[in-house]
Amino acid sequence: MKILEIRNVHKIYNSSEVKVHAVNGVTLDFEKGEFAAIVGPSGSGKTTLLNMIGGLDKPTEGEILVDHTNLADLKSSKLIDFRMRNIGFVFQSYNLIPVLTAKENVEFIMSLQKWDKKKRDERTLELLKAVGLEDRVNSRPSKLSGGQQQRVAVARALASKPKFVLADEPTANLDSKSTETLLDIMEQLNREEGITFIFSTHDARVVKKARRVITVEDGKVVSDERKN
Amino acid sequence: MIWKTAWKNVWRNKVRSLVVIISVTIGIFGGIFAVAVMNGAIEQRVDAALKKEIAHIHINHPNLRDNYDMQLTIPDLEHVLETVNGTPGVEAVTSRTIITAMANTATKSAGVQIVGIDPDTERKVLELYKTTMPGTGSFFETESRHHLAYIGQDLAKELNIIRYMINETVLDSLKNNEVPEEILVKLATYNGQRFKSEKAFKKEMKSILTLKEQHAYATDITAAAWSFRQRSKMTLTFIDKDQIQTGAVFRIAGIYDIKNSMFEMSQVLVKNEDLVSLTGMTLKEMNQLVISLEDTEMTEEVTASLQADLPDLEVMHWKTIQPDLAMMTDMIQKFYGFFMVLILAALAFGIVNTMLMVVLERTKELGMLTAIGMNKKRVFSMIMLESVFLSLVGGVVGMVVSKFIITLTAKNGINMMSYEEGFEALGFSAHIYPVISTSFFITVTILIIITGILSSIYPALKALKLDPSEALRTE
Numbered sequence: 001m002k003i004l005e006i007r008n009v010h011k012i013y014n015s016s017e018v019k020v021h022a023v024n025g026v027t028l029d030f031e032k033g034e035f036a037a038i039v040g041p042s043g044s045g046k047t048t049l050l051n052m053i054g055g056l057d058k059p060t061e062g063e064i065l066v067d068h069t070n071l072a073d074l075k076s077s078k079l080i081d082f083r084m085r086n087i088g089f090v091f092q093s094y095n096l097i098p099v100l101t102a103k104e105n106v107e108f109i110m111s112l113q114k115w116d117k118k119k120r121d122e123r124t125l126e127l128l129k130a131v132g133l134e135d136r137v138n139s140r141p142s143k144l145s146g147g148q149q150q151r152v153a154v155a156r157a158l159a160s161k162p163k164f165v166l167a168d169e170p171t172a173n174l175d176s177k178s179t180e181t182l183l184d185i186m187e188q189l190n191r192e193e194g195i196t197f198i199f200s201t202h203d204a205r206v207v208k209k210a211r212r213v214i215t216v217e218d219g220k221v222v223s224d225e226r227k228n
Numbered sequence: 229m230i231w232k233t234a235w236k237n238v239w240r241n242k243v244r245s246l247v248v249i250i251s252v253t254i255g256i257f258g259g260i261f262a263v264a265v266m267n268g269a270i271e272q273r274v275d276a277a278l279k280k281e282i283a284h285i286h287i288n289h290p291n292l293r294d295n296y297d298m299q300l301t302i303p304d305l306e307h308v309l310e311t312v313n314g315t316p317g318v319e320a321v322t323s324r325t326i327i328t329a330m331a332n333t334a335t336k337s338a339g340v341q342i343v344g345i346d347p348d349t350e351r352k353v354l355e356l357y358k359t360t361m362p363g364t365g366s367f368f369e370t371e372s373r374h375h376l377a378y379i380g381q382d383l384a385k386e387l388n389i390i391r392y393m394i395n396e397t398v399l400d401s402l403k404n405n406e407v408p409e410e411i412l413v414k415l416a417t418y419n420g421q422r423f424k425s426e427k428a429f430k431k432e433m434k435s436i437l438t439l440k441e442q443h444a445y446a447t448d449i450t451a452a453a454w455s456f457r458q459r460s461k462m463t464l465t466f467i468d469k470d471q472i473q474t475g476a477v478f479r480i481a482g483i484y485d486i487k488n489s490m491f492e493m494s495q496v497l498v499k500n501e502d503l504v505s506l507t508g509m510t511l512k513e514m515n516q517l518v519i520s521l522e523d524t525e526m527t528e529e530v531t532a533s534l535q536a537d538l539p540d541l542e543v544m545h546w547k548t549i550q551p552d553l554a555m556m557t558d559m560i561q562k563f564y565g566f567f568m569v570l571i572l573a574a575l576a577f578g579i580v581n582t583m584l585m586v587v588l589e590r591t592k593e594l595g596m597l598t599a600i601g602m603n604k605k606r607v608f609s610m611i612m613l614e615s616v617f618l619s620l621v622g623g624v625v626g627m628v629v630s631k632f633i634i635t636l637t638a639k640n641g642i643n644m645m646s647y648e649e650g651f652e653a654l655g656f657s658a659h660i661y662p663v664i665s666t667s668f669f670i671t672v673t674i675l676i677i678i679t680g681i682l683s684s685i686y687p688a689l690k691a692l693k694l695d696p697s698e699a700l701r702t703e
Contacts, residue, residue: 097597112602
């Protein structure tokens with residue numbers, strides 16, 4: 001089942017002197033349950049592509065359909081709401097809310113969606129357990145290691161049961177042990193619960209785990225390999 | 229969750245938040261305390277006017293106030309008194325004769341208004357009798373074969389009825405009050421000397437005392453040297469019923485002190501029975517009825533009712549008798565609001581500055597929040613709530629501090645005796661008891677919330693303009 005369709009997408013940045021073609025005619029489809037990595041050197045356009053898939057940036061040309069909804073058809077406020085319900089985000093530098101505990105960070109989106117407290121608590125604990133942090137529910141981000149913070153970020157991304165999770169270089173700031181734990185957790189969530197993960201990365205460990213590797217260079221897809 | 233996050237965000241940078249909170253606290257305290265002092269002074273002034281000077285309502289001949297002609301009496305006095313006493317809300321009523329006169333002593337003279345009163349009913353309407361200065365007499369309580377007059381302290385000073393002198397008794401009493409020996413030595417050189425006026429005495433004191441000594445002991449010395457000559461007399465001259473100049477000698481039956489120079493200088497109270505014998509009028513010919521009410525709030529209602537019952541007479545309540553008092557109370561309400569708005573406007577700029585810093589510092593976080601699904605309305609609400617919490621915390625602390633200091637100072641009052649003369653010239657007491665109503669605190673709370681909301685608008689708009697993909701890239 002297709003959950004994401006990228007149709008001939010271009011992104012051109014026009015600064016006063018130079019014109020940068022960051023994404024140049026990318027066409028890709030993603031099925032439910034994929035564990036895919038978009039790889040490429042710095043400046044290849046993978047983060048720009050990820051931002052456009054997440055609706056944070058608009059393509060100059062082409063269209064992106066998430067679960068058959070064209071993101072370009074959504075107005076700003078509708079797009080934010082659509083993002084909240086359908087797309088999970090994991091950022092390179094965790095980006096948790098520093099004044100809230102791990103539990104509060106995870107339930108933040110659910111509270112924005114006005115889930116009732118009981119349901120919210122259950123889901124939060126279930127997610128924190130899934131990422132192995134059931135004993136750190138009341139810790140603030142400053143009391144957690146980088147790896148633990150990123151696991152909270154994964155739990156947060158999954159909170160509202162999104163169609164897929166976009167992870168922009170999620171392991172870039174982590175040591176190898178934390179990276180391994182995080183990747184194992186994400187892989188497990190992918191295999192057992194069918195959650196779709198799309199990474200942008202140049203981390204070989206991520207590439208190794210991914211079952212589909214899309215290589216991007218100069219804004220173009222140069223290869224798209226599936227492993228079995 | 230947004231409320232909780234906003235509240236926690238306030239305490240993210242404790243030092244910065246505390247600086248803002250302290251400045252709001254000081255601003256609010258300054259504003260409220262200043263208002264409480266002004267309010268206290270005015271309430272005291274109105275209270276004094278109602279209890280000691282004019283009471284609530286006056287009834288007189290419609291033309292009386294044009295020239296205070298004693299012939300303009302209230303017709304059918306008994307019937308009018310009956311009507312007044314039968315009106316609900318009236319506590320007591322007294323009748324008066326009013327004559328313009330000249331007061332003379334051997335050395336001085338002054339224009340005054342003689343008010344002929346019935347001491348028994350006058351006591352029920354006004355509390356002026358309670359302000360009699362100790363040792364100067366009583367409020368017509370002792371029988372005397374002389375005509376008696378009850379006058380104000382400032383008139384007594386003007387007519388040299390009150391004098392200042394230094395003698396052994398004064399020096400002893402100052403010694404007991406722990407006035408230092410070196411000052412007593414300086415004062416001893418004046419032993420036995422009399423000063424004709426307070427001004428002359430103070431001038432002399434200034435010449436012998438250092439500034440520091442004056443500041444510390446001048447009030448005590450003046451109070452101790454104050455002397456009233458028993459059986460003092462003055463002559464009151466006026467025109468009688470037949471337009472013939474007449475007059476009589478009046479013995480001082482007491483000196484009142486109400487801290488209002490204008491009133492003290494002009495109002496001389498004498499007994500109606502003494503006055504009618506001199507003017508040729510009768511006790512049934514009175515110029516004015518003065519009425520006190522059970523409740524000041526009923527003033528306008530009772531005035532209207534009396535005016536309807538007595539259409540041929542002039543019925544006036546205190547706000548028309550002394551329009552300056554009414555204007556003062558009305559004006560001050562508007563002034564309070566303006567004053568607080570001004571203080572809060574100044575504080576608002578501090579809050580705007582802080583919130584702009586907050587938005588700048590949290591650009592990345594705000595980008596992340598927008599990315600994961602916080603819409604513009606919620607981002608705006610969060611910034612606004614932070615700003616309201618910040619101002620409200622300062623505001624509440626400011627109000628608690630104000631309430632505490634006001635309660636503390638209201639007990640003993642604030643002593644502004646160094647400015648006594650100026651205050652009394654305007655009719656105000658120099659001893660002020662700050663007062664503030666609960667409704668004022670509610671108004672201030674609402675104003676603080678409005679300030680918080682208004683000062684969040686600009687920073688919140690800045691936050692809304694952030695592009696999430698760009699904001700996420702900031703370090």
